[in-house]
Amino acid sequence: EGERARVRREMIGNVFQDPQLLEELTVRENVELPSRFRGVRGDEARRRAERALAGVGVLQLADRWIPELSGGEAQRVALARALSTGGRLLLADEPTASLDRVMASQVADVLMEAASRENVALMIATHDPAVAERCGHVVDLAMRAG
Incomplete structure (x- = not known):
C-alpha cells in the first residue's frame, strides 16, 4: 500500500468540481501545500x-485569501495546485460544472493549455459537451435505455 500511496501523491494531480481550497490560507499557500507535503521547503x-x-494566469492573486476569489479564479488556483507537484497525470472531475x-x-482552455505545456496526461470526467469536444479521445459512459 505504501508504494501506491507514493505514486498517487507524486505522480497524480487532482482537480475537483469544488476547488477544495483551504480558506484560512492564501492562494500561494494553498498551491505550496502539495510540495510541502513532499518535503520541499522555503524558496x-x-x-x-x-x-x-x-502558468494558469493567476499569479497576481498569490497573496489573496480564498473567499475573495470568483469561482473561475478558485478553479484556476486548484489547477495550479494540481500542476505544482510535477506529476504526469492530471485527473479532473467535472472541473467546469459549477x-x-x-x-x-x-477554465477549460486553461486546463487544456496547461496540461499540454506541462506535458501532463489529462483525464476529464464531464457532462459538458463543450468540454468533451475539446478532448483528443472521448469515452462516453452514459447509461442508455435498452
Missing part, C-alpha cells in the same frame, strides 16, 4: 507555486 516551494500560478458558460470555457 523552492514558493518558486513552484508561483510558476504554477503564472461555472457559468463563459467561465467554464475559459
Whole structure:
C-alpha cells in the first residue's frame, strides 16, 4: 500500500468540481501545500507555486485569501495546485460544472493549455459537451435505455 500511496501523491494531480481550497490560507499557500507535503521547503516551494500560478494566469492573486476569489479564479488556483507537484497525470472531475458558460470555457482552455505545456496526461470526467469536444479521445459512459 505504501508504494501506491507514493505514486498517487507524486505522480497524480487532482482537480475537483469544488476547488477544495483551504480558506484560512492564501492562494500561494494553498498551491505550496502539495510540495510541502513532499518535503520541499522555503524558496523552492514558493518558486513552484508561483510558476504554477503564472502558468494558469493567476499569479497576481498569490497573496489573496480564498473567499475573495470568483469561482473561475478558485478553479484556476486548484489547477495550479494540481500542476505544482510535477506529476504526469492530471485527473479532473467535472472541473467546469459549477461555472457559468463563459467561465467554464475559459477554465477549460486553461486546463487544456496547461496540461499540454506541462506535458501532463489529462483525464476529464464531464457532462459538458463543450468540454468533451475539446478532448483528443472521448469515452462516453452514459447509461442508455435498452
